Amino acid sequence: MEFKILQKPAGNNHLYIIDNEKALTQIPALSAEEKKYAATAIAAEQTQITINQYGKLIFLQLVKNKKTEYQTLETCRKAGADWAAVCNKQKLQDIVIHNLSALHAAAYTIAEGMALANYQFLKYRSDARKITNSLKSIAFEKQAITLKELNQLSITAEAIYHARTLVNEPLNYLTATQLAKEITNLGKAAGFKVTVLNKAQIEKEKMGGILAVNRGSILPPTFTVMEYKPKKIINKKPIVLVGKGIVYDTGGLSLKPTPASMDRMKSDMSGAALVSSAMYAIAKMQLPLHVIALVPATENRPGENAYTPGDVITMYSGTTVEVLNTDAEGRLVLADALHWAKRYKPELVVDFATLTGAAAAAIGEYGIVCMGTAEDAAKQQFRDSGNRQYERLAEFPLWDEYGDLLKTDIADLKNIGGPIGGAITAGKFLEHFTDYPWMHFDIAGVSFATAKRGYNTVGGTGYGLRMLLDFLAHYGKA
Ligand code: BES
Ligand code: MN
Ligand code: ZN
Numbered sequence: 438m439e440f441k442i443l444q445k446p447a448g449n450n451h452l453y454i455i456d457n458e459k460a461l462t463q464i465p466a467l468s469a470e471e472k473k474y475a476a477t478a479i480a481a482e483q484t485q486i487t488i489n490q491y492g493k494l495i496f497l498q499l500v501k502n503k504k505t506e507y508q509t510l511e512t513c514r515k516a517g518a519d520w521a522a523v524c525n526k527q528k529l530q531d532i533v534i535h536n537l538s539a540l541h542a543a544a545y546t547i548a549e550g551m552a553l554a555n556y557q558f559l560k561y562r563s564d565a566r567k568i569t570n571s572l573k574s575i576a577f578e579k580q581a582i583t584l585k586e587l588n589q590l591s592i593t594a595e596a597i598y599h600a601r602t603l604v605n606e607p608l609n610y611l612t613a614t615q616l617a618k619e620i621t622n623l624g625k626a627a628g629f630k631v632t633v634l635n636k637a638q639i640e641k642e643k644m645g646g647i648l649a650v651n652r653g654s655i656l657p658p659t660f661t662v663m664e665y666k667p668k669k670i671i672n673k674k675p676i677v678l679v680g681k682g683i684v685y686d687t688g689g690l691s692l693k694p695t696p697a698s699m700d701r702m703k704s705d706m707s708g709a710a711l712v713s714s715a716m717y718a719i720a721k722m723q724l725p726l727h728v729i730a731l732v733p734a735t736e737n738r739p740g741e742n743a744y745t746p747g748d749v750i751t752m753y754s755g756t757t758v759e760v761l762n763t764d765a766e767g768r769l770v771l772a773d774a775l776h777w778a779k780r781y782k783p784e785l786v787v788d789f790a791t792l793t794g795a796a797a798a799a800i801g802e803y804g805i806v807c808m809g810t811a812e813d814a815a816k817q818q819f820r821d822s823g824n825r826q827y828e829r830l831a832e833f834p835l836w837d838e839y840g841d842l843l844k845t846d847i848a849d850l851k852n853i854g855g856p857i858g859g860a861i862t863a864g865k866f867l868e869h870f871t872d873y874p875w876m877h878f879d880i881a882g883v884s885f886a887t888a889k890r891g892y893n894t895v896g897g898t899g900y901g902l903r904m905l906l907d908f909l910a911h912y913g914k915a
Pocket of ligand 2: 686688764765766
């Protein structure tokens with residue numbers, strides 16, 4: 438999607454954002470009769486009105502205040518998704534947004550909803566040309582948005598497109614090696630450093646969690662390290678992002694039942710897609726932050742050499758783990774990355790992972806389950822960012838008693854907790870490998886849509902990325 442600011446009036450298709458009927462008088466493009474028609478529609482509680490001037494289309498979006506501003510802005514994003522559908526149905530290539538409402542952010546969020554809803558993944562479709570969306574460009578009348586906002590909007594949309602595409606790519610393209618290559622390309626495009634550890638290097642480091650999960654696969658694992666360090670930096674010590682990079686999760690020998698639970702398991706690298714796309718945006722926006730991101734990647738498969746329930750493995754940290762379920766693999770690869778993160782003496786570590794069905798079962802597709810040891814102030818900032826972006830957070834407790842559920846006689850820890858608190862025991866497992874302020878985001882419920890959800894298209898959603906970018910953009914500011 439192309440975004441631009443118009444210096445003088447142009448374009449055939451216009452979307453006017455209004456917050457009351459009186460604003461209609463400020464739209465010279467409408468005749469007296471059309472204004473009357475629109476006023477009647479508004480009186481009848483319509484919020485989206487189309488006026489066809491034959492060759493010229495005028496769209497009206499009435500924004501109504503909800504209880505909170507962030508709820509109002511989410512209705513704007515959803516409205517944007519509706520307008521994208523209208524534009525594509527009418528085969529429009531461009532649209533100009535005018536904001537006559539009192540809510541400045543309405544123009545940004547409506548455009549954001551349009552851009553995100555306009556995403557398509559057509560790489561494997563022979564009829565791609567026929568079904569490609571017509572909408573290519575969103576322009577703003579110059580009062581509607583600042584240059585800084587335009588830049589942020591454009592980079593955010595691009596980053597989300599990248600994240601979604603990585604999730605949508607199936608395993609027969611996106612192996613662990615290919616994922617590392619894609620991340621290397623993102624680094625080249627945006628200007629951050631990428632180092633990829635291959636299998637021999639992962640073995641040399643003795644990253645026992647990653648290697649155990651990888652044993653069933655004939656393809657090698659990768660461990661990707663990204664770093665963005667601009668000249669002007671406001672954080673004293675680095676912020677580290679960690680993303681689960683299971684490029685496919687069969688469950689391993691503790692095989693998942695097919696079909697329902699395996700259908701979407703190419704999306705088990707959504708955390709990796711999220712953090713690498715976040716790095717892309719951070720570098721493109723030139724945020725004044727020193728940020729490192731880590732992606733441990735492999736498939737989880739039942740091969741003839743696969744790790745086996747009952748195995749005791751030695752993790753990168755030296756901790757021994759009894760593997761009682763090979764489907765609890767995400768925490769094993771993440772634990773090695775979290776241990777690696779200690780070398781940076783980080784200010785904050787955040788991980789994103791499609792970690793547990795329990796998180797999805799608890800709150801569904803309506804938000805992210807989070808937990809962690811970060812300070813309350815940081816947690817509050819995350820909550821605020823989650824609300825602003827409508828990628829809301831539900832914090833679960835990391836009480837000691839949940840940690841007791843990971844005790845076993847034969848090793849330091851076991852990799853599953855039992856029937857209760859599945860999202861939390863997974864979090865407790867990860868906590869064991871941290872010695873710094875840390876937050877864990879379980880995105881199992883939100884990262885993949887089986888049906889269109891407003892501006893989240895079918896497949897990878899990139900959900901959580903806007904929340905993280907909002908948090909980083911406000912980082913260090915009160
Ligand atoms: N990748 C799955 C979690 C998942 C489930 C993501 C559904 C998206 C949708 C993870 O590796 C897993 O299998 N977790 C197990 C853990 C259990 C064996 C303790 C789960 O949640 O069932
Ligand atoms: Mn699993
Ligand atoms: Zn998994």
